[in-house]
Amino acid sequence: MITVAAILFFAGAFLYVEWEARQDYIRGDTSGTFAAGKLLIPERPAPFVAAGEAAAFNARYLEDPDAAELSDKSFTRAVSLDPANPFTYMYWGESLQLQNRHEEAIARFQAALELVPAWPPPAQAIAISQDVLHDSASKDKP
Numbered sequence: 001m002i003t004v005a006a007i008l009f010f011a012g013a014f015l016y017v018e019w020e021a022r023q024d025y026i027r028g029d030t031s032g033t034f035a036a037g038k039l040l041i042p043e044r045p046a047p048f049v050a051a052g053e054a055a056a057f058n059a060r061y062l063e064d065p066d067a068a069e070l071s072d073k074s075f076t077r078a079v080s081l082d083p084a085n086p087f088t089y090m091y092w093g094e095s096l097q098l099q100n101r102h103e104e105a106i107a108r109f110q111a112a113l114e115l116v117p118a119w120p121p122p123a124q125a126i127a128i129s130q131d132v133l134h135d136s137a138s139k140d141k142p
Contacts, residue, residue, distance in 0.1 A: 056095030086115040102129035
């Protein structure tokens with residue numbers, strides 16, 4: 001039986017983790033969201049998706065060498081908690097695109113499409129990554 005206290009605790013914990021994720025963007029430190037999610041609501045993927053996105057941002061714009069690894073760790077945890085959630089794969093793919101890791105991004109978008117075959121956003125994101133890969137391959141050729 002779920003009590004009102006349990007519902008309020010989980011709601012409060014989720015709001016705290018969501019707030020922590022926003023602060024991570026401002027501070028440029030993604031460890032807070034990951035730690036808060038792991039401690040307060042370890043069975044839900046949302047805080048790990050938030051931590052992964054924040055870490056990807058830091059990897060790209062703050063050139064944090066550890067952020068890419070934390071982003072992957074966060075999304076891996078989110079997928080392990082809810083492997084049938086296409087949004088997690090979509091957000092992971094977008095985070096990989098942000099880090100210019102387009103081949104890996106395409107794989108995540110394809111995973112989202114396997115779960116929801118007619119979903120336009122992953123198909124469009126695949127096309128974007130393929131264009132970037134094609135353009136960079138064209139620049140490398142003499």
